[in-house]
Amino acid sequence: DAGITQSPRHKVTETGTPVTLRCHQTENHRYMYWYRQDPGHGLRLIHYSYGVKDTDKGEVSDGYSVSRSKTEDFLLTLESATSSQTSVYFCAIRVGGEGYEQYFGPGTRLTVT
Amino acid sequence: EDQVTQSPEALRLQEGESSSLNCSYTVSGLRGLFWYRQDPGKGPEFLFTLYSAGEEKEKERLKATLTKKESFLHITAPKPEDSATYLCAVRSLNNDMRFGAGTRLTVKP
Numbered sequence: 001d002a003g004i005t006q007s008p009r010h011k012v013t014e015t016g017t018p019v020t021l022r023c024h025q026t027e028n029h030r031y032m033y034w035y036r037q038d039p040g041h042g043l044r045l046i047h048y049s050y051g052v053k054d055t056d057k058g059e060v061s062d063g064y065s066v067s068r069s070k071t072e073d074f075l076l077t078l079e080s081a082t083s084s085q086t087s088v089y090f091c092a093i094r095v096g097g098e099g100y101e102q103y104f105g106p107g108t109r110l111t112v113t
Numbered sequence: 114e115d116q117v118t119q120s121p122e123a124l125r126l127q128e129g130e131s132s133s134l135n136c137s138y139t140v141s142g143l144r145g146l147f148w149y150r151q152d153p154g155k156g157p158e159f160l161f162t163l164y165s166a167g168e169e170k171e172k173e174r175l176k177a178t179l180t181k182k183e184s185f186l187h188i189t190a191p192k193p194e195d196s197a198t199y200l201c202a203v204r205s206l207n208n209d210m211r212f213g214a215g216t217r218l219t220v221k222p
Contacts, residue, residue, distance in 0.1 A: 004156075042117075042200065042212040043157070090156050100204060101147065104156035 003027050004105035006091050012111045019078040021108050023091030025071075031094035032074040033102065034058075034066060036087040043090065049074055081112045115140045115205050119213035126191055126220050134186040134216045136201030144208070146184050148177050149200040151215070157200055191220045 003026035013019050023032060034046040035058075045058030047066040055066050063085060065077045078085055088109050092102040118137045126132055138146065145164055149157035161170045163179040170177050174195060176187045186199055196219050202212040 040214055042214040043202075044212075045210065092156075100145065100208070101159050101162055102210065103159055104149075106156050107154075 004091060004093060004103065006089075006105040006108050008108060009106065010109045012113060013081050014113055015082060016080050019081050019110065021076045021089055021091075021110070023074045023076070023105060025074075025093050027093070028071050029093040029095060030071075032068065033092040033094070034064075034074065034076045035090045035092065036060065036085075037090060037107075038087050046076065046089075078110075081110075083112050086110060086112045115203060115209065115211040117201055117203055117211050117213035119199075119201050119216050121216060122214070123217045124219070126188075126218070128192055128220055128222050129190050131187070131189045131191070133188070134199055134218070136184040136186070136213055137182060138184070138201075138203045138211075139182075140203045140205045140211070142206035143203060144206060145204040146179055147202040147204070147210075148175075148184070148186055149202070151198045151200055188218070191218075193220045193222050196220045 005024045007022045031050055033048040035043040037043050044060045046064050047058055049055045049068040067075045088107050090107045091105040094100050094102050116139045120135045145162050147162050148160040151157045161177045166181045168179050174189050178185050198215040198217045200215045202210050204210050
């Protein structure tokens with residue numbers, strides 16, 4: 001258990017509304033990530049953070065923003081949700097050591113109607 | 114561009130029937146190849162990291178191997194509880210992680 005929680009776990013929202021997903025970790029890891037997972041695409045990186053207020057874009061960042069005001073929390077915001085953003089969203093942390101393995105949270109299933 | 118391709122997309126086995134999953138990759142300098150297990154409705158669970166060709170790692174009925182172009186996840190005498198989706202990922206020199214789409218394994222009793 002990597003001590004990662006995500007909230008909410010499920011959400012249904014309407015097109016055009018803003019949505020914020022939260023990732024919380026208990027172990028003070030520096031690196032945190034947001035991915036989306038869609039059938040046939042595998043996990044794709046949206047944004048990541050390498051410290052408080054330090055973030056960068058991933059492969060599929062359009063339409064998303066992130067914030068990290070505390071080490072333990074990493075927020076993902078869909079500024080104006082679209083149906084193409086219906087997906088399962090996973091947060092991950094990177095642990096130290098040689099491998100830089102990433103450990104994942106339980107996911108948030110988001111449906112945009 | 115880094116690419117990871119997993120095959121087959123789905124695999125059905127009888128309990129005890131050994132098999133292998135494949136992960137082919139192209140990457141600009143491999144810094145690590147990762148295997149994860151994902152159960153329905155849950156996040157991926159880390160299994161192994163491999164760093165260089167020839168390396169092998171084992172955990173219970175699973176053994177992961179690595180060559181310069183691909184990795185195999187060998188499943189020996191699988192049980193129904195091994196049913197899951199298995200994901201492969203590579204980390205390149207710039208530390209980007211690229212995931213494959215996964216292999217969905219079903220083991221029938």
